[in-house]
Amino acid sequence: MKKYDVIVIGAGPAGGACASQCAKSGLKVAMLEDFGFGGTCSLRGCDPKKILAEAAGVVAQAQGLMGKGLENCPTINWEDLARFRDSFLRGKKEKSQKAYQDLGIDTYNGQAQFVDQYQVKAGSDKLESKYFVLATGIKPVSLDIPGEENISSSDDFLALDRLPKRICFIGGGFISFEFASIAARAGAQVCIVHRSDRVLRQFDHELSAKLAQALADAGVDIHLNRPLISVTRDKGNLMVKAGKNDHELIINADMVVHGAGRVPNVDKLNLNMTGISVSSRGVEVDKYLQCKGNSRFFAVGDVADTPFALTPTGDMEGRTAAANIIKPQSMACEHTGTPRVVYTAPPLCAVGLLEEEARKANTKIRIIHEDIAGWFSWANAGQKFAECKIIIDEDNDLIAGAHILGMGADEMANLFAMAIRLRLSVNKLRDVLWAYPTKGYYFRYMLG
Ligand SMILES: Cc1cc2nc3c(=O)[nH]c(=O)nc-3n(C[C@H](O)[C@H](O)[C@H](O)COP(=O)(O)OP(=O)(O)OC[C@H]3O[C@@H](n4cnc5c(N)ncnc54)[C@H](O)[C@@H]3O)c2cc1C
Numbered sequence: 539m540k541k542y543d544v545i546v547i548g549a550g551p552a553g554g555a556c557a558s559q560c561a562k563s564g565l566k567v568a569m570l571e572d573f574g575f576g577g578t579c580s581l582r583g584c585d586p587k588k589i590l591a592e593a594a595g596v597v598a599q600a601q602g603l604m605g606k607g608l609e610n611c612p613t614i615n616w617e618d619l620a621r622f623r624d625s626f627l628r629g630k631k632e633k634s635q636k637a638y639q640d641l642g643i644d645t646y647n648g649q650a651q652f653v654d655q656y657q658v659k660a661g662s663d664k665l666e667s668k669y670f671v672l673a674t675g676i677k678p679v680s681l682d683i684p685g686e687e688n689i690s691s692s693d694d695f696l697a698l699d700r701l702p703k704r705i706c707f708i709g710g711g712f713i714s715f716e717f718a719s720i721a722a723r724a725g726a727q728v729c730i731v732h733r734s735d736r737v738l739r740q741f742d743h744e745l746s747a748k749l750a751q752a753l754a755d756a757g758v759d760i761h762l763n764r765p766l767i768s769v770t771r772d773k774g775n776l777m778v779k780a781g782k783n784d785h786e787l788i789i790n791a792d793m794v795v796h797g798a799g800r801v802p803n804v805d806k807l808n809l810n811m812t813g814i815s816v817s818s819r820g821v822e823v824d825k826y827l828q829c830k831g832n833s834r835f836f837a838v839g840d841v842a843d844t845p846f847a848l849t850p851t852g853d854m855e856g857r858t859a860a861a862n863i864i865k866p867q868s869m870a871c872e873h874t875g876t877p878r879v880v881y882t883a884p885p886l887c888a889v890g891l892l893e894e895e896a897r898k899a900n901t902k903i904r905i906i907h908e909d910i911a912g913w914f915s916w917a918n919a920g921q922k923f924a925e926c927k928i929i930i931d932e933d934n935d936l937i938a939g940a941h942i943l944g945m946g947a948d949e950m951a952n953l954f955a956m957a958i959r960l961r962l963s964v965n966k967l968r969d970v971l972w973a974y975p976t977k978g979y980y981f982r983y984m985l986g
Contacts, residue, residue, distance in 0.1 A: 542566045543566045559864070572650070598883030742888060766780050906986040909925050
């Protein structure tokens with residue numbers, strides 16, 4: 539039986555950040571991982587997705603300038619793109635595992651399962667620890683429909699070596715939107731089937747609706763208010779049935795992809811002896827990320843019931859938990875100004891509060907809501923879809939929320955994230971000099 543100060547389960551950005559900080563401070567640390575060191579983001583999430591999205595973005599940008607000086611729009615050679623994607627993934631798990639070992643961390647490959655509240659086993663190894671950190675991420679929710687086995691995962695889409703001709707994405711969240719944007723620009727016939735009339739719930743609803751128009755303009759069919767009924771297979775053809783009562787829709791596809799929500803990845807851990815509680819939103823934690831019900835446990839990243847499931851927040855939560863392991867209750871978790879981006883073409887971002895959240899807060903707000911497609915930095919790129927909504931907290935002269943749809947919104951998200959997190963006043967921000975003609979230059983005009 540090996541004994542540790544800290545055992546971290548899950549080697550994604552959250553677990554990795556926590557384990558590294560603990561090891562650097564001299565604690566004896568072990569990490570357990572059952573898929574690959576690096577986790578979802580680098581192996582089957584953000585990074586492979588962005589490689590595909592980058593090519594799709596170039597096609598979309600070229601499309602914007604067709605007939606305005608450009609001819610012969612580029613096309614995507616998916617097999618080449620897949621090879622380029624793979625060149626980033628090759629050896630990544632091993633490199634990442636080695637980097638943890640170089641910090642003095644013991645690494646174990648295998649599925650972790652608790653034996654009791656002090657011991658965990660991974661394969662044939664049994665380990666004991668003073669503290670446990672749960673960083674096991676989230677996984678696709680079961681859709682519980684006939685033919686669920688015919689639905690592919692986001693991992694399958696990101697690993698495609700050949701692009702199917704007809705792809706149907708289930709769910710109107712960021713994964714479906716981003717993948718639909720990629721597949722449509724790569725030449726597939728694409729649709730999204732969503733159960734309600736509101737897509738992208740964590741983003742501004744008006745800008746999300748505009749993004750849906752932009753994707754429709756790129757050839758994506760978006761079917762709203764169509765709950766999924768079944769997915770049946772007849773040889774190579776998949777038949778998706780969705781809708782209610784007499785409003786049934788039938789879609790034929792070569793691939794159907796799950797983009798319909800994710801749940802905490804805890805069912806294999808055997809947590810029932812540990813005393814901690816888990817809801818559908820994640821492992822319940824206090825502001826120090828210590829688990830309710832057992833103070834020897836921490837939860838970080840996507841698996842924790844914290845506001846966002848993103849790489850930067852996972853990393854921040856991992857570092858926060860480490861600080862609280864090293865010195866109890868020394869650092870509270872702070873999510874103010876978290877930037878969220880949908881990497882479609884055009885991208886959509888949200889930073890800080892949504893309009894409905896800001897309206898509930900007890901301060902006077904002012905909203906600057908503009909169609910910015912005609913502003914020079916979007917017009918000169920031939921962009922048809924660009925809009926911003928900035929929410930100002932007038933009582934405190936601060937930006938409460940920033941929402942931008944349009945080319946460059948992903949990078950502008952960082953400017954707003956800095957302004958919101960560092961509580962830079964609107965008055966001070968007006969004094970900044972911005973490079974012209976960049977998209978960032980329009981930051982000050984977005985403040986009204
Ligand atoms: C398709 C896709 C695209 C995304 N794009 C973005 C993006 O552009 N930007 C962004 O910020 N975020 C993005 N995300 C989200 C981002 O990947 C996650 O927020 C981030 O990876 C969370 O880190 P984590 O450490 O909490 O969990 P993960 O990275 O999911 O790591 C958890 C690890 O725990 C392991 N594990 C689970 N159970 C066990 C067990 N019992 N024993 C041992 N190991 C276990 C898993 O195999 C996994 O490797 C995307 C996610 C997906 C799926």
